[in-house]
Amino acid sequence: MKEKIGICLWSVPQDNDESRIRFAHKLGIRGFEIDLGTVSDGCPLANPEVQAEFKNWRKELGLTYTTLGLNELCSTAMTDLGNHKIIFPIIEKAIEVAVEMEIPLLQFPSFGVSEINDAAGFGATVATLRYACRAAAKDGILIGSENALDLPNQRILLDSIDDPNFRIYFDTANPKCMKGLDGPELLKDAYERVAELHLKDGFQDDKPALLGQGESDLEGSIAILKEKNYQGWMHLENNYHQLPKILGLSLEEVIKKDIELAQALLAD
Numbered sequence: 001m002k003e004k005i006g007i008c009l010w011s012v013p014q015d016n017d018e019s020r021i022r023f024a025h026k027l028g029i030r031g032f033e034i035d036l037g038t039v040s041d042g043c044p045l046a047n048p049e050v051q052a053e054f055k056n057w058r059k060e061l062g063l064t065y066t067t068l069g070l071n072e073l074c075s076t077a078m079t080d081l082g083n084h085k086i087i088f089p090i091i092e093k094a095i096e097v098a099v100e101m102e103i104p105l106l107q108f109p110s111f112g113v114s115e116i117n118d119a120a121g122f123g124a125t126v127a128t129l130r131y132a133c134r135a136a137a138k139d140g141i142l143i144g145s146e147n148a149l150d151l152p153n154q155r156i157l158l159d160s161i162d163d164p165n166f167r168i169y170f171d172t173a174n175p176k177c178m179k180g181l182d183g184p185e186l187l188k189d190a191y192e193r194v195a196e197l198h199l200k201d202g203f204q205d206d207k208p209a210l211l212g213q214g215e216s217d218l219e220g221s222i223a224i225l226k227e228k229n230y231q232g233w234m235h236l237e238n239n240y241h242q243l244p245k246i247l248g249l250s251l252e253e254v255i256k257k258d259i260e261l262a263q264a265l266l267a268d
Contacts, residue, residue: 005262006031006066007236008198013251018057025061027255033067033107033196033235036094039076039086046093051100066233067105067144067169067196068098074112078128079121091132099139105195106136107169110147111178122153126160133163144169144195148178154190167195171237173216177202184220191228198237199262208239208246210254211261222265234262 007029012020021032034054037044044050045068057063072090077083094106108129116122125145132143146169149157158168168190175181187194201214212218225234236258243254 004031004231004233005029005199005236005259005266006033006064006233007255008033008069010035010069010071011237011240012255013241018053021057021061021063023252024255025063027252027259029236029259030062031064031066031233031235033069034065034103035069035071036090036097038072039090043072043090043093045097045101048100051097054101064233065101065103067107067235068094068101068103069107069109070094071109073109073114077113077121078108078110078125079114079116081124081127084124084128084131087128088131091128091135095136095139095141098136098141104140105142105144105167105169106132107144107146107196108132110145110149111174116147116149116153122157126157129161129166130163133161133166137163137165141165142167142195146171146174146198148174148181150179150181151186151189154186158190158193166193168193169196169198170194170221171198171200172218172221173198173200173202173214176216177204177206177214180204183216183218184224187221188224191224194230194232196232197225197234199234199258200237202239208243210243210247211236211238211258212265213261219265226266236262 007024009020014020014023142165144167175183201209201211201216201218203215244251
């Protein structure tokens with residue numbers, strides 16, 4: 001498993017996508033979750049010229065793009081049925097990009113304005129994810145919901161979206177740090193439908209932490225992955241914009257420490 005430690009491209013504080021990729025590559029990272037981009041910026045990865053750049057970096061550096069994130073959904077609420085006229089075209093565009101870029105998984109974050117807080121928001125989110133599953137099915141693309149639902153509602157979500165290409169995108173910190181939930185319990189219960197993971201740690205006051213040094217019980221989640229013989233990718237998504245200043249270390253030192261901590265936790 002430790003060979004499949006990647007990183008979310010947006011977590012690397014550099015000036016542009018190329019510098020982010022080359023910085024992470026220098027640290028030994030070969031797997032990336034990349035992002036479609038925002039509507040206000042025209043969803044840059046939908047641009048064929050931008051796609052060509054990413055393909056060139058992939059070929060030159062031997063990279064794998066495992067997932068395409070739709071972080072625009074943190075600003076355009078899936079929880080509002082009235083936004084479907086905006087969100088559905090974004091989904092269609094993301095599927096086209098995933099096909100062209102040979103990316104097998106789309107990640108739908110239920111955070112920011114898309115956080116699920118009531119029955120209406122839950123229903124609207126289910127409708128969005130059902131639409132995405134239907135639209136992506138013909139191309140064999142998986143749809144992954146990243147959320148901080150409690151165990152009963154996570155089960156209802158899985159039961160409500162009865163599509164073979166629906167998955168959970170699990171984050172090791174968000175359940176505890178955002179909602180005070182037991183992350184390992186959620187991971188164990190949903191494991192058979194988990195597509196991929198974000199490796200992250202922190203505290204309930206929103207302060208980030210190196211892996212294994214926060215309150216998320218990362219060790220408990222890793223123990224489940226080892227027990228289940230998980231073979232997928234795990235992308236670092238710690239707050240590398242703040243951690244270097246908090247720890248008094250360079251960005252390179254902090255990411256290297258997280259890689260080393262992750263490898264140690266994943267070791268047999």
